[in-house]
Amino acid sequence: MAGLKPGTVLSLLTGLGNGYDLAAAGDAPLLLGGGVGVPPLYLLAKELRAQNKAVRVILGFNTKEEIFYENEFRALSCQVTVTTVDGSYGIKGFVTDALPRDYSYFYTCGPLPMLKSVYRSTKTSGEFSLEERMGCGFGACMGCSMKVKDLSGKSPDGIIFKRVCKEGPVFKKEELLWED
Numbered sequence: 001m002a003g004l005k006p007g008t009v010l011s012l013l014t015g016l017g018n019g020y021d022l023a024a025a026g027d028a029p030l031l032l033g034g035g036v037g038v039p040p041l042y043l044l045a046k047e048l049r050a051q052n053k054a055v056r057v058i059l060g061f062n063t064k065e066e067i068f069y070e071n072e073f074r075a076l077s078c079q080v081t082v083t084t085v086d087g088s089y090g091i092k093g094f095v096t097d098a099l100p101r102d103y104s105y106f107y108t109c110g111p112l113p114m115l116k117s118v119y120r121s122t123k124t125s126g127e128f129s130l131e132e133r134m135g136c137g138f139g140a141c142m143g144c145s146m147k148v149k150d151l152s153g154k155s156p157d158g159i160i161f162k163r164v165c166k167e168g169p170v171f172k173k174e175e176l177l178w179e180d
């Protein structure tokens, strides 16, 4: 897409699935992004800053050369921490090695091992933007279904299936079954 010329006509479906719940943020939300999971958090940070929230951001990368968007988040007056696995910039380690003591809620997007580590390490509620192999992308093929806890209490065994493309990609921490 970066190579497309202005005026090129595309056929695409957009605005699919859900998004982060801004109303849950509280006063001091924490955003945790890893690699390609960083850009979705930028729009979220913009919206939270527009509501005057004190936004903290932790960005995780493998190495200094991969870092991007640090300055863009700083320009929004977010408090930004960068971690690198090899220690070439910022805090050495993973985003979970830089968790602050206090935050009201969290939002995260990134590779699955990072998300599971965030799940285990965070003390508050929060939201995870997930990825899954997708066939159709709009809820028809069921190929992206995953088991989650039924927060409505209607399912007899407490478990339901949700489609990542349709009912996701954002799931609340309380829904995920990663510890079971």
Ligand code: FES
Pocket: 133, 134, 135, 136, 137, 138, 139, 140, 141, 142, 143, 144, 145, 163, 164, 165, 166
């Ligand atoms: S990709 Fe087809 S239902 Fe989600």
